[in-house]
Amino acid sequence: MRIGVFLPSDDPAGIAAAARHAEESGLDSVWSTDHLIASGPILDSSVVLAAAAGATTRVTLGYGVLLLALRRVAVAAKQISTLQLVSGDRVVLGVGTGNPAHGDAGWRAAGASFADRGRHTDEALRVLPALVTGRSAVVEDGLEIALEPGSPMPPVLVGGDGARARRRAAEFGDGWISVASTPDRVAAGLADLRAAAAARGRPVPGATVVAPILDGSVRRAAGQLAAYAEAGAEELVLAPDPEGWRRGYDVAAELRSLH
Template identity: 55%
Template sequence: MTVEIGVILPTSTPDPARPILGDVRDSARYAEDVGLDSVWSTDHLIASAPMLDSTVVLATAAAVTERMTIGYNVMLLALRPVAWAAKQISTLQLVSGNRLVLGVGTGNPAHGDAGWRAAGVEFTERGRLTDDALAVLPDLIVGKTSLDIQLSPGSKVPPIFVAGGGARAQKRAAKYADGWATIALSPDEVRTNLEQINELADGKQLKATVIAPQLDGDPVEQLAAYEAAGVERIILPPTGDWRHDYDQAADLRTRHHG
């Protein structure tokens, strides 16, 4: 296994004072042209900075690329009726040629609860609602009868990873997902968490996705350490200049692949 390297499309930013909104078509094409493995879109109804709709963003990226993975980092399932979420996911899987990866999370409290209230969802219920959605989502995506409905056409269920560092997130990943995601943990911390998750996973062996990994010192050596810890992909954070970010990521990928 060689660690895959992805980047976030210019659809928002963690810093409200510096929203990163760029040309999704241009940035997705550029990421593929420089050899990156994946592009990702963040997700929220109302966030602390301007943010585009994740499904529309990923559909746009899929339309102008041929090879790369496109992914939710991460979809907030609890903000949506699960049948609608399944319809969006299934359609995006079909139009992208099965290139979708579905990251799922419960939402960062730093963004507040305005979006949840606007969607008619209790912020405190988002964990339970996420679990309920994940329990029926695969059947809905493939077109099996669930919730007394059958969506058509169905599609292949994309790889799913669950994000989060708490005990509930670990149990959620172990029960429903193919992988687990975290932000900025060291290789040793990733290994420890994966061991705990895989003990709960009923024989599955989950791999990790690390957003904003710690790449101090020699980044190639750090990538090797992450790979040894069970990391299958990293997603590098935006700095404000997406073209520069993508060039740096592509250079790191070239050095890592040797």
């Protein structure tokens, strides 16, 4: 199983150091969350991942997750393709619709509709592959554009544990991101995904699980990791305490060495 970690989201000076430490520790991926306004200070996810790209050569760079509906799709596509180009095609595009936890102030400030975020996310996912790869596509207001230079389209992982998110993953995704779910819920979600993907004639998306640092000793955490793997998860992304990320990364690396 692949293991990744979230980067600090509020410490500009720590991003490069954290990304390098993750790579040198043998971890597989680094991730950044995305909000305009959150419950505390938060940095822009594309810029965080660009800083991580400049400090590393191997780890994949994951959006966990990008709120597509918060932006005009052409702007998002330009950010994604540029990050692909500067990183050497290491981007994993996690996408989601957000939730009410942080309120709708960020959405209103961006001129975006929180209520319509699901529909706008679907519309963006339909045209994003063409825009990222430099082909023409029709965007908002019926405008046909092409963005150059294009890049390879990164894998799309759709985040969320509800039925709508799994439907979106089956329709548009190469993978599904489950957040803080138990192994049993991951297995049940994957069963739903298999049926939804089969109905659409698409491959079954793989599962990535986002979780806090697992409880207890490394041995006990390894058992929890094995349970996620048995449930069908292909990658576990851990979210250590930002204040003590180094210790969290070291625990994640020790778990990675056992699998």
